[in-house]
Amino acid sequence: MNHTLKNPALAESGHRKMDWVIDRMPILAKIRERYRHTPVFQGQRIAISLHLEAKTAVLAELLHIGGATVSITSSNPLTAQDDVAAALAERGVTVHAFRGANADEFDQLHQRVLDIEPTLIIDDGGELTERLHTNRRALADQVRGGAEETTTGVTRLKALAKAGKLLYPMILVNDADMKHLFDNRYGTGQSTWDGIVRTTNLVVAGKTVVVAGYGWCGKGVAERARGLGARVIVTEINPVRANEAIMDGHQVMTMHQAAPLGDYFITVTGNTHVIHADHFARMKHGAILANAGHFDVEVDVRGLRSLAVDTVPGRTPEITGYRMPDGRILWLLAEGRLVNLAAGDGHPAEIMDLTFGLQALSLENLLSHPRAPGVYPVDPAVDAWVAQIRLEALGIAIDHLTPEQKAYLSQY
Known part of the structure; x- marks a missing residue:
């Protein structure tokens, strides 16, 4: 397995960071336990462009546990954490990322991630999609779909779809209630x-x-x-x-x-x-x-x-x-x-647990419900499941509609 890292010797620090956040991400923990018994991504190749810090590394490892071949880079030249990148490389994920990449290096890191010829992608800001629609267009035919993380990426995807140029289906994770x-x-x-x-x-x-x-x-x-x-x-x-x-x-x-x-x-x-x-x-x-x-x-x-x-x-x-x-x-x-x-470590672990739960489940949904090229919302059932698991992790119960209330709401 070939990696592009700044210093593999930094891995110990990265492992500590990953272990710290894993215990605070109950949604990913629940998904990870299921993946250990049911590798839903067996045979899939997943390319990821996300800010490469500890929470992201937990997601990448989760997808690997789910059976996928995973290759990852950072979606911003200054947001890769070199110790986390080194640790993730020791956990079975191919990593092409280091902090401080110049413009040419940043592009090459993304090109190397795409060299796995992905069947699924997770994108942040449309970095992978941009390349799959330009100089790596030949790879787009085998992409079954992907998920987009950010408002900026959603805007770019909608523009591509409106022009009729989007080559595969993309789930707009950013627009899900449990995300934004x-x-x-x-x-x-x-x-x-x-x-x-x-x-x-x-x-x-x-x-x-x-x-x-x-x-x-x-x-x-x-x-x-x-x-x-x-x-x-x-x-x-x-x-x-x-x-x-x-x-x-x-x-x-x-x-x-x-x-x-x-x-x-x-x-x-x-x-x-x-x-x-x-x-x-x-x-x-x-x-x-x-x-x-x-x-x-x-x-x-x-x-x-x-x-x-x-x-x-x-x-x-x-x-x-x-x-x-x-x-x-x-x-x-x-x-x-x-x-x-x-200049920091990004969002808190408990927050990214929600977003990355949506990411993993949206990729599953794409495999079980194939779609034509275009942009699609997160399945409402996925959104609701993430919300419910979060409440259960907090030990909070909520009310439910009674049969009488359901009947009342259905009147006209």
Whole structure:
């Protein structure tokens, strides 16, 4: 088994991380026990592009236990954890990932993952799908389908499907209730601030936080900022979400108006150049810029670099200061990439247990219910099962409709 790793000797640390989260992921534990007796993926080859940290490694190992040949890389050059990659390689999964890959290396790592000629894929942001529709198109005919993790990836898939160009069925895991209501909101909210606070070691209380985008991820980031004592400003392009932010108690204004007010700026939109040169020119000295969307384009990093007269090192490698011609320094976290993963450990284990349970079960569903090329929601029964198992793990029981209540609801 050939791997692409930075240092295999780091495996011991990675094993400790994996063992820590396994005990806190009851949904995957229940699925794993079933897979040990019923290898539902026997004969399947699964290619994965996800942020390669401990929770992701547990998912990859789970699919291997389920009988699949699994090959994995990281969906972001800065989110691979080298110790986890080394540990996963010792657990039967082919790993092509290391932190800090440049653009060419990042592409090659994905190409190597696709060399297994996958029958199923799990994607994050459409990295595998992009290649399977361009320079690896010859492999697409044998792909029975896959599952997409993120809002950004869902947007790209819907565009492909609308154009009639999507070559295989994809399950939109991101749109499932047990994903976006929890992973996007509570996971992104907590992990974004974990990444920012551990990197900067600065207070949030009393500061002004500007959150660009008020989807489920933006809601979570704004909610946690307020919980930490910040004043929150939301910028939006959607009038409905803008009204929602107002009703949630936040200020709403344009980024042009917010630029001189913010101490922290966090982009959560999935779009490009949400913060750009006009905004940089209006920001106060010491403003901190972070991205919790998918790609490193939400903050115009190239534009920021071109404006700067020089750079200033921060307290950690994840912080870079850009000195403007007038002497102001703007601090960029994690090169504008995902701050919660590039400068942290990502979402909590209990949150990713939900999302990765949906991923594994959606791949099963594709095998048992073949579909034509297109985009599809998660089976409601799968969503409900994950919700129920989570409640059982917490020791919580809920009410059920009585026959009388069911009859009442069916009246017209």
